Amino acid sequence: MSxxxxxxxxxxxxxxxxxxxxxxxxxxxxxxxxxxxxxxxQAGAAAVMALERVPAIIRSEGGVARMANPxxxxxxxxxxxxxxxxxxxxxxxxxxxxxxxxxxxxxxxxEVLTPADEAHHVDKHAFHIPFVCGARNLGExxxxxSEGAAMIRTKGEAGTGDVVHxxxxxxxxxxxxxxxxxxxxxxxxxxxxELQAPYELVxxxxxxxxxxxxxxxxxxxxxPADAALVMQLGAEAVFVGSGIFMKDGVTALDLDRAEERAxxxxxxxxxxxxxxxxxxxxVLLEVSEQVPSAMKGLAVAALEEKAxxxxxxx
Amino acid sequence: MKVGVLALQGDxxxxxxxxxxxxxxxxxxxxxxxxxxxxxxxxxxxxxxxLLWHLEQHGFFHRLAEFVRARPTFGTCAGAILLxxxxxxxxxxxxxxxxxxVERNAYGRQxxxxxxxxxxxxxxxxxxxxxxxxxxxxxxxxxxxVLASEGSHPVLVQQGHLMAATFHPELSADKRVHAAFLELIxx
Numbered sequence: 314m315s316x317x318x319x320x321x322x323x324x325x326x327x328x329x330x331x332x333x334x335x336x337x338x339x340x341x342x343x344x345x346x347x348x349x350x351x352x353x354x355q356a357g358a359a360a361v362m363a364l365e366r367v368p369a370i371i372r373s374e375g376g377v378a379r380m381a382n383p384x385x386x387x388x389x390x391x392x393x394x395x396x397x398x399x400x401x402x403x404x405x406x407x408x409x410x411x412x413x414x415x416x417x418x419x420x421x422x423x424e425v426l427t428p429a430d431e432a433h434h435v436d437k438h439a440f441h442i443p444f445v446c447g448a449r450n451l452g453e454x455x456x457x458x459s460e461g462a463a464m465i466r467t468k469g470e471a472g473t474g475d476v477v478h479x480x481x482x483x484x485x486x487x488x489x490x491x492x493x494x495x496x497x498x499x500x501x502x503x504x505x506x507e508l509q510a511p512y513e514l515v516x517x518x519x520x521x522x523x524x525x526x527x528x529x530x531x532x533x534x535x536x537p538a539d540a541a542l543v544m545q546l547g548a549e550a551v552f553v554g555s556g557i558f559m560k561d562g563v564t565a566l567d568l569d570r571a572e573e574r575a576x577x578x579x580x581x582x583x584x585x586x587x588x589x590x591x592x593x594x595x596v597l598l599e600v601s602e603q604v605p606s607a608m609k610g611l612a613v614a615a616l617e618e619k620a621x622x623x624x625x626x627x
Numbered sequence: 628m629k630v631g632v633l634a635l636q637g638d639x640x641x642x643x644x645x646x647x648x649x650x651x652x653x654x655x656x657x658x659x660x661x662x663x664x665x666x667x668x669x670x671x672x673x674x675x676x677x678l679l680w681h682l683e684q685h686g687f688f689h690r691l692a693e694f695v696r697a698r699p700t701f702g703t704c705a706g707a708i709l710l711x712x713x714x715x716x717x718x719x720x721x722x723x724x725x726x727x728x729v730e731r732n733a734y735g736r737q738x739x740x741x742x743x744x745x746x747x748x749x750x751x752x753x754x755x756x757x758x759x760x761x762x763x764x765x766x767x768x769x770x771x772x773v774l775a776s777e778g779s780h781p782v783l784v785q786q787g788h789l790m791a792a793t794f795h796p797e798l799s800a801d802k803r804v805h806a807a808f809l810e811l812i813x814x
Contacts, residue, residue, distance in 0.1 A: 327742065327757065327798065328737075328740045328741070328742065328757070328759060331740070331757060331759045331795065331798050332737055332740070332759055332760065334637075334638040334641060334672070334798065335637055335638055335672050335673050335674065335704075335705075335759060335760075336673075336674075337636070337637060337638060337639075337640065337673075338634065338635065338636040338637060338639070338673070339636045339637075339673065339674065339677055354676060355680075356680070357636075357676070357677045357680030357681065358677065359636055359673065359674045359677045360674070390736075394676065394716070394717060394731055394732060395674050395676060395677070396674075396736075396737065396760065413738070416735075416736050416738050417736075417737075418736055418737040418760070419737070441738055442737060442738060443737065585677070585680065585681075586681070586684070589634075589635050589636060589657065589681060590657060593657075
């Protein structure tokens with residue numbers, strides 16, 4: 314009678330998207346230590362993403378970015394009661410197998426890490442643990458869903474503190490979905506070819522006007538106003554990476570120093586509240602005043618194409 | 628009859644859709660004052676620590692505690708945790724409205740999430756129950772009626788005008804649990 318958390322089948326997919334449903338209206342925060350995870354949980358985070366280096370540090374230090382050390386992820390899992398996510402490299406199914414064996418709650422097959430495969434993403438249907446993947450447009454989102462992703466996060470440019478590309482890609486996806494809803498049946502076939510996405514998924518989006526899995530926003534969200542902006546544009550929850558615990562693109566706030574700890578806590582609380590009350594300017598004003606300073610940031614317009622993380626993924 | 632759905636965080640939209648499918652007028656509640664506009668309330672699934680954090684702002688917790696003492700309220704998963712009188716793993720504050728003790732994440736992590744059929748005392752086919760990082764009701768006190776159990780553990784309980792489920796009827800095609808709550812509210 315009972316359906317286990319099957320890798321395949323509708324029961325499996327419903328359980329996978331089910332956890333994403335529970336995260337809606339929430340903030341998922343990047344954390345690099347159990348201490349940061351604790352600050353995140355106490356500030357109302359709905360989940361944490363355990364990382365060795367947040368995108369801003371990866372960007373400034375360079376080198377190959379890989380799955381975090383499982384020992385560190387395990388420490389974070391035992392520190393907080395909220396769901397813990399972790400990232401594997403694009404196409405690196407062995408890292409994903411390790412994360413599944415560890416028992417994380419969600420795996421992010423992420424362009425923030427250095428890709429391990431230039432043509433193939435992980436076959437996510439083969440896993441019991443749900444996956445989230447990034448997308449810049451509807452075709453990319455539907456390809457990831459056909460591979461088994463149970464949540465999409467629209468890609469911004471991670472580690473910059475600049476929200477411009479999160480906005481660009483969220484608008485693109487929402488607009489492409491709207492267009493599908495007014496196309497004729499025969500036009501959907503042609504559109505599916507253009508999108509390089511399975512016809513069945515294209516038709517489903519045309520019918521329901523939204524993605525068949527929850528759609529969250531990520532990349533460059535650094536202030537309560539940024540969170541409110543992407544929520545008003547149609548995101549169902551937000552990922553905040555470097556924006557909470559980073560002083561600038563290189564150094565993290567020191568949680569052992571009262572003033573810097575207070576800054577991280579204030580930012581985290583403000584973004585959590587702004588995400589829930591995204592359409593209430595009075596609350597947004599109140600929480601914006603409570604943030605001492607935002608991460609310094611890096612303008613995306615000043616980045617060269619090859620320095621961008623978002624273009625990874627195929 | 629206007630039913631509110633607490634929309635601070637979690638799967639409030641799934642509850643709203645279900646209530647509307649059953650012909651109820653459902654509205655999202657994000658502020659304490661909005662409780663005055665509804666006659667009953669659903670507290671959805673989500674992260675209970677996140678819901679609690681939001682409730683600690685601007686006296687919402689106190690206002691909600693008053694509401695659930697007087698008005699029909701249905702909590703699922705995180706909502707059930709909030710309605711309980713005692714919470715473990717870890718211990719946390721709750722509304723103390725229902726005479727039940729609850730353990731968070733009692734089945735384990737997401738890998739242990741499952742869908743099962745549970746027998747309910749009203750008869751008919753088993754209820755389809757979606758358990759996601761679910762809590763467990765570890766004890767029920769006086770006045771609490773167990774409506775459905777999974778193994779030896781109660782998963783759907785009622786105490787007067789209050790209902791709590793450790794699973795997610797809003798994620799199942801089976802509408803009977805929400806229908807039962809609407810019945811409890813009355814015409």
